[in-house]
Amino acid sequence: MLQEIRVKNFALIDEIHLEFDPGFNVLTGETGAGKSIIIDALGLALGGRFSTEMIRAGAEGALVEAVFAMEQRPDFELFLDGLGIPVEADGSLIIQREAGASGRNRCRVNGQLVTVLSLAKLGEFLIDIHGQHEHQSLLFPEKQLELLDQYCGAPCLELRAEYQRVYQVWRELVEEERQLRQNEAELARRVDLLQFQSNEIAGAKLVLGEDEDLLKERDILSSAEKLYQAATESYQALYDNASGQAVVELLGSAERALEHAAAIDPRLEPILQSLREAAFGVEEVSRELRGYQEQIQFEPDRLTEIESRLDEMTRLKRKYGPTIAAILQFAADCDQELAKIANREERSRKLDGELAEVRNRLGGLAERLSAERRAGAVRMEQAIMAQLAELNMEKTQFKIGLTQTETADGIPWAGKTVEAGAGGADRIEFLVAPNPGEGLKPMAKIASGGELSRIMLALKAILAELDRIPTMVFDEIDVGIGGRTAQAVAEKMLLIGGSRQVISVTHLPQIASMARQHFYIEKQVQGERTTVTVRALNLNERVEELARMLGGAQVTDTTRRHAREMLLLAERLRLNKNGVSPDS
Template sequence: MLRELMIENFALIDRLSLEFGPGFNVLTGETGAGKSIIIDTVSLLLGGRSSWEQIRAGAESARIEGVFELEERPEIDNLLAGWGIPVGDDRLLVVSREIKMSGRSRCRMNGQNVTVLTLNEVGRLLMDIHGQHEHQSLFSPVFQRALLDRFGGEHLKQEAARVAELYTKWQGVKKELADLEMDEAEEKRRVELYSFQLQEIEAARLQPGEEEELSRERNLLAGAERLYTYVSEAYHRFYGRDDGGAILDHLGTSVEALSRAAEIDPQLRPWVETANRVACEVEEVARELRAYRDQITFDPERLNQVEERLDEIAKLKRKYGPGIPEILDYAAKLRKELASLSDRTARQQELTQQLATLEAELGRAVQALSALRRETADRLETAVMEQLHEVNMGKTVFKVALNRIPDPRDGLEINGEKVAVGKDGIDQVEFMVAPNPGEGLRPLARIASGGELSRLMLVLKVILAEADQIPAMVFDEIDTGIGGRTAQAVAEKLLLLGCTHQVICVTHLPQIASLAHHHYYIEKTTHDERTTIKVRALDQEERVEELARMLGGAEVTTTTREHAREMLQLAATLRSDRNRT
C-alpha cells in the first residue's frame, strides 16, 4: 500500500506531505481544486509519462516521493532483487522521481537510480490506476482482449507468448519464401547484373594497398626530372664543384687549419674531432646522393601505365566502394548472392517444408489459446454478473464474444477455413451487454451509458485486482454519470474492496465519501498572487461539514449537516458489518 506521498513544485503544489491509511481513502474538494493532480503524481511514481510543463511556475524542478509498504510477494521480491534494489526488514520501498526543465527525469528506488521502465514494471505490481479518461479505452477490442488475457492468469499468458513466438517465426519464413519466389525475369536480371559486376571487379585483379603504392610511384615518375635536378645540385655543392667551391673542400681546409691550431692549444682537439666527424658525415651524404641520383628513372611509358591503372581503380571506386577493401568486400557479397540465387530451388523446398510445419504448430497453438480464452471468458462472465448485482446492475447480461475474421488470401487454415491471425492469435474479443431484460446483446460501445460504463469498469477493476493480486487501487472519479441508489451501491463496492485492498478514490458523491475509512479534503488557495493546493485529513466534525457541502452545494444548512451526520453513522454501521463478515 501507499503509506506516504511527498510532493514539491508540481503543478499548483508548492510543498505537500500526505499520509494515506489502509482500506478505503477518499479525496474530495470543490470542482477545480486540483484533486486529479494528486492522482497524476501517483501515476508518475508508477512510471507514467512526465513533462517539464508539470513543474510549478518559477521552479527549476519538481519532485515526488512515495513510501510503499510491500506485502510478502515473491513476484515483486524477485523483480527488485533482479535489479539489485534492496528491501529491508521493514518492507518499505521509497520511490522518488525528479522532473527537470530539460524534460528529463531522475528515478530512484530505495536510493538506487533506476529507469522509467523499471518504475513501470514495479508500479504495475504495486497499484492499479483508473483515470478519468480510461472509460473510452473499454470500447477498444484490443483493450478488451488484454483484460480477458489478464484474467486468464499465468497459464493463458504462457500460451499467448507461445503463439506470438510461433507467429513471428511463421511470418519470417513466409517473407523469406516470398522473396525467393520472384518471377524468372527478375531473377535472370539480377543474375546478369551480379555476374557482370563480379566479372568487372575480378578482371581488375585488385590488390590491397595497390592504390597507395601506385600513387607514390606516380608522384616519383611525374617529378623525376625535377628530382634529378635538385639532387644533382645538392651533390655538386657538397662534393662535385670544379671551381673549388665544394663544401667538402672547405671543410677539409677548415679541419686542417683547426688541427694546426690544436698543436698550439690542446684544448681545441675535441673541436678537431667534431669537425672531422662532420666532414665524414657530409662526405657520406654526398656519396648517397650520387647513388640515389644515378637510380632516378625517366620512364614516360611507365608513368602512362600507372595513370591508366589509377584511372581504372577510380572508375571501380565510383561504382562499388570508396576504396579497394570495400570493392573486394562487395565482390564477396556478389559471390554469396549468386550462390544463393543458384541454390534458390533447394532453399525454396526447405522453406516450404518449414512453413508447413510452422503452420501446423501455429494452428494447434492458436486453437489451444482460443479454447483457453473461451474457458476464461465463461469465468469472467460469471464473475462480472455476480459483481454487477452488487452495483445495482443485477438485470444486466454480460457476455464475451470470441469471433474470427475470414481471410481467404493470407489467413491461417483452421478446420478447413482460412482466418485472420496475428501475434495475439485468431480471436477478436468483444464485450457484449444487454442492460435491460428483453433487449438483445449489443457491443458495449453502442449501448452503455456513462454511469453503466463507470460501474462496469469498477467491476472489471475489482475482478482483475483480485486475479493479479494488486494490493492498492486508485480511482479518479469512478462516479461519473451515477447517483442515488447506484451511487450507494458503488460506494459499498468500494468499501468492500477496501476490506482487502488499499483504495484511493477521487469523488464528488457524498455516498462514496461517507463510507471511506480516511477522508482528505483538497482546496485551492491564493496568497501573494500565487495559487497553491493544500490537502488535509478531516476529523469527524470536518467530515460532517464536507459531506454537507457535497449534499447542499454552496449553501450548508442545518438540514444538510444532520443528513451528513446520519450518513456517517450509517456508514460506520455498514463498515462494522463488513469487518465482521
C-alpha cells in the first residue's frame, strides 16, 4: 500500500508531499491543472520511462520518493531478498529515483542501489496503474488472451509457460530444418568456399609461436655483419691486440708484478687471488667470443626464405584472424561446418523425428491450455456480466470466442492441424451485444469509449479478487460517462477500495464524493513561473470542490447543498458496503 509520495522538480512541480489513505483516494482539479502529473511521477518511481523533459526548467534533476507499507507476501519477500534489499523494521519500503539532466538515473530501495529494470519488476508487486487510454488495449487479441489467462489462474499460467518453452524449442527445430533444406546451389557454393579456406590454412602448416621465432631469427640474420664485427673487436681487445695492449697480456703482467710483492707482504695475497680470477675470467670470455664468431652464419638465402614465410603468415592473418591461433580456429570452424553439411542427411532424418515428437507434445499442451481457457471463459463471462450489471450495463451480453485456424504446417489439435502461436493455438475475440436484440459482435467494432472503460473496470474488479496487488491507480478512466453510469462506476470503485487501496484521477463529482481522501490539484502562475500544487481537502473544501465540479464556473448555494448530499450519501453507501447501519 502506498503511504506517501514526495516529488521534487518534476514537470511543473517544485515540491509536494502527499500522504494517502489506505482506502479510496481521488485527485481532482480544473482541466489542464496537471492532474496526471502525480501518476506520471509515481510511474517514474516504479521504473517508468524517463525523459529529461520531465525535469522542471532550471533544475539540475528531479526526485521522486515513494513509501509503501509491506504486506505479508512470500513471493515479494523472495524477490527483495534476491536483490539484496533489506526490509525496514516497521515493514516499510522506501523507493527513491533521482533523474539528472544528463539522463543518468539513480534508483534506491531502502538505501540499496538497484537498476531501473529491477525497479520496474518491483513495481509489478506494488501497484497496478490503469491509464486513461489503457482500455483501448482491450481491442487487441493479445491483451484479451492475457486477461483470460490471468483470470483462469495459476494452473493456466503454468501450463502456458510450459507451452511457451516447448514452442521455443519447436521454432528452433523448424529454423534448423529450413537451413538444412536451403537452396542446393547455395549450399554447394558454401562447401567450395569452406573447403578452399580449410585447404589453404592446412597447406600453410602453421605452428603456434612460429611467427615469433621467425621474427627473432630474421633479426639475427639481417644483423650478422654487425654481430660478427662486435664479437671480433671485443675478442681482439681481450686477447689478440696487435698493439701489445691486449687485456690478457696486461693482466698477466700485473699478476707477475704482484707475485713478487706478495712474497714480501702477505696482505697482497687476497688481491693477487682476485687478479688471477679476473685473468681466468677474461680468458674464458675470449674463448666464448671465438666460439660465437665461428657460429655466426651469413645466409642470405635463409633470410629470403624467412621473409617469404612471414609474408605468407601476414596474408593469412589478414584473411582469417590476427594470430596463428585465430587462423587455426577458423580452419577448425570450417571443418566443423563441412562435417555438419556432410552429415545433413543424417541430421535431417533425426530432425524429422525430433520435430514430430515436439509437434505432438506442443499439440497436447495446446489442447490442455485451450480446455483450461474454455472452462475459465465461461466463468469469466458470467463474472463480467455481473459486474457490468452493477455498472449500468445490465442488459449487455458478453462472450469470449475461442477459435483455431487450420493450416497444413501447424500442430496437431483435436484431430486436425492448426496454426500455433507463442500463446497457444487459440484465437480469442471478446464479443459484445450492448443492447437487447442485437447479436454478439466483436467488441472492437461496436463498443464506445465509455463502454470500453466500464468493461475494463469490470475486468479490473474481477481480477482484483484474484491477484494480490495492494494498490490500484485509475487515471481518468471515467471519460465518456455520466449520470447513472457515473454513479455506478463510482460505487464500483468504492467497493474495490474496501479491499485494497485505490487512487483515482477523475473529473466526475460522483466518483470524487466516494473518496476517503480528496486531493486538489491546482496550477498557479507567479511572475513568469508556473507551478502545480497539490493539497488534501478538509470537509468544507471538499464541498466547494464538488460544487465546482457540479456547477462549473458558477458555484451556488444549490450546488453546495447538492455536494453535501453527495458526501452524505457516499458515507451511507460506504457504511452499507461495510455492513454497518448508517443510523448506528
